[in-house]
Amino acid sequence: xxxxxxxxxxxxxxxxxxxxxxxxxxxxxxxxxxxxxxxxxxxxxxxxxxxxxxxxxxxxxxxxxxxxxxxxxxxxxxxxxxxxx
Numbered sequence: 001x002x003x004x005x006x007x008x009x010x011x012x013x014x015x016x017x018x019x020x021x022x023x024x025x026x027x028x029x030x031x032x033x034x035x036x037x038x039x040x041x042x043x044x045x046x047x048x049x050x051x052x053x054x055x056x057x058x059x060x061x062x063x064x065x066x067x068x069x070x071x072x073x074x075x076x077x078x079x080x081x082x083x084x085x
Contacts, residue, residue: 001022005013015029023029023042030043044066 003019007013025042028043030041032039
């Protein structure tokens with residue numbers, strides 16, 4: 001599937017609905033530029049998106065939610081082990 005998108009004078013690009021549906025995105029699209037070529041993809045959720053019980057385990061750096069979830073489980077396991085001793 002190939003699309004040609006027009007850039008407005010303000011630098012804005014409109015992604016057609018068929019393209020948004022194909023990427024399964026609603027709000028954010030990630031664009032990587034390499035050798036003057038763009039790769040468009042759906043971004044992975046990052047820890048900034050987490051809240052609630054995981055908030056205190058998120059780091060200031062942006063990691064994928066999966067990476068931070070693994071770290072949170074590891075920290076929680078150590079905290080539980082300390083309480084049991």
